[in-house]
Amino acid sequence: MTLALTQLGEDIWAYEDSMPLGGIQLRLRMTVVKLSCGGLWLHSPIKLTAELQSAIDNLGQVRFLVGPSNGHNIWLNEWKKAYPEAKMYVSAGIPKKIAISNYQLLDEHFDNIWSDDFERQYMPGVGFFNESVFYHKKSKSLLVTDLIQNHSDACPSGFAGVMTKCVFRPLGFKDLCIAPPLKMGFTIKDKPGFTQFIRNIKAWGFDKIVVTHGDVISHDAKAVFERLTQRFD
Numbered sequence: 761m762t763l764a765l766t767q768l769g770e771d772i773w774a775y776e777d778s779m780p781l782g783g784i785q786l787r788l789r790m791t792v793v794k795l796s797c798g799g800l801w802l803h804s805p806i807k808l809t810a811e812l813q814s815a816i817d818n819l820g821q822v823r824f825l826v827g828p829s830n831g832h833n834i835w836l837n838e839w840k841k842a843y844p845e846a847k848m849y850v851s852a853g854i855p856k857k858i859a860i861s862n863y864q865l866l867d868e869h870f871d872n873i874w875s876d877d878f879e880r881q882y883m884p885g886v887g888f889f890n891e892s893v894f895y896h897k898k899s900k901s902l903l904v905t906d907l908i909q910n911h912s913d914a915c916p917s918g919f920a921g922v923m924t925k926c927v928f929r930p931l932g933f934k935d936l937c938i939a940p941p942l943k944m945g946f947t948i949k950d951k952p953g954f955t956q957f958i959r960n961i962k963a964w965g966f967d968k969i970v971v972t973h974g975d976v977i978s979h980d981a982k983a984v985f986e987r988l989t990q991r992f993d
Contacts (some may be wrong), residue, residue: 764815765792765815765816765819766792767849768778768899768901768968768970768976769896769898769899769900769901769968770899771793771794771795771898771899771900772791772792772793772794772896772898772899772901772970773791773792773793773819774789774790774791774970774976775789775790775792775806775812775815776788776790777789777790777806777807777907780945785926786971786973787911787973787974788804788806788973789804789970789971789972789973789976790802790803790804790805790971791804791903792816792819792930793855793878793896793966794819794820794915795823795824795874795876795877796799796876796877797822797823797876798821799820799821799822799823800816800819800820800821800822800823800824801823801824801826801874801877802816802822802824802825802826802839802846803826803828803894803903803905803972804826804827804829804832804905804972805825805826805827805832805835805838805839806835806837807834807836807838808820808835808839808842809953813842815833817893818908818983819893822839822843822846823846824829824848824849824874825839825843825846825847825848825849826848826850826866826892827848827849827850827851827854827866827904828850828851828852828855828866828891828892828893828894828903829851829889829890829891829905829906829967829972830853830854830888830889830890830891831889831905831906832851832854832905832972833850833854833857833858834871834974836850836854836858836860836890837858837859837860840860847864847955848860848862848864849862849863849865849868849870850864850865850866850882850991851865851867851889851890851891851892852865852866852867852887852890853887853889853890854871856920858864866882866890866892867882867890868882869953870882870892877896877897877898878895878896879891879894879895879897879964880892880894880895880896881893881957881960881961882957883907883911883922883954883957884950884953884954884957885932885948885949885950885951885953885954886942886947886948886949886954887949888940888947889905889906889907889941891904891906891907892905893905893961895961895964895965895966899968899969900965900966900967900968901966901968902961902964902966902968902969902970902981902985903970904969904970904971904972905972906939906972907938907939907942908936908937908939908969908971908974908984908985908988909936909938909939909971909973909974910935910936910937910971910973910974910975910976910977911935911939911973911974911975912935912975930955936977936984936988937940937988938988938991943991945978954992955992955993958989958993959993961985961989962982962985962986962989962993965970966981966982966985967981967982968981969981969984
């Protein structure tokens with residue numbers, strides 16, 4: 761039986777998985793977009809399985825592998841091996857973490873080659889993430905990696921619950937939230953640039969926020985973004 765991807769809108773799908781982190785299971789989401797040229801664009805690739813690969817292949821040809829934030833590097837080489845013709849675009853911190861070749865950096869100098877399908881903003885002055893945020897025009901979806909998270913699950917039982925209550929929630933990983941490192945002022949080296957980055961995103965016409973960690977935000981998405989980022993504006 762072929763694994764089903766969840767369709768989020770026209771020409772956009774997602775698949776959710778998880779990975780162990782500090783005694784809990786961290787939820788992860790990969791987003792797949794069919795570009796106007798017909799190829800597939802994969803955002804934050806997760807663990808590759810035969811079933812997932814079959815589902816992806818049913819959609820089309822993988823053209824781009826995108827690692828849009830520094831922490832999202834673990835499975836990039838697996839996907840590159842499976843799709844050697846795909847081009848890889850990564851945040852500046854990823855090549856310092858894993859051995860990769862034939863890649864392009866998603867930095868402040870990147871010329872948006874996907875402008876027919878996406879608007880793109882680069883998070884300036886935050887070397888912890890070097891994140892790129894995308895707006896998929898056709899589906900009105902804002903794609904974020906770490907900037908916005910949605911840890912709205914019920915607290916798990918056992919040791920995972922202890923870690924959630926005593927470690928992760930006090931650190932700020934709870935409910936709808938800004939990535940906790942961004943709440944520490946010293947992580948943002950270019951505060952005026954970061955403010956403009958947030959304002960540029962607010963100008964986009966998105967009606968949902970497809971987060972990489974947690975539930976998709978589909979109700980009052982713009983108001984949610986406004987509330988979570990008001991400290992930066």
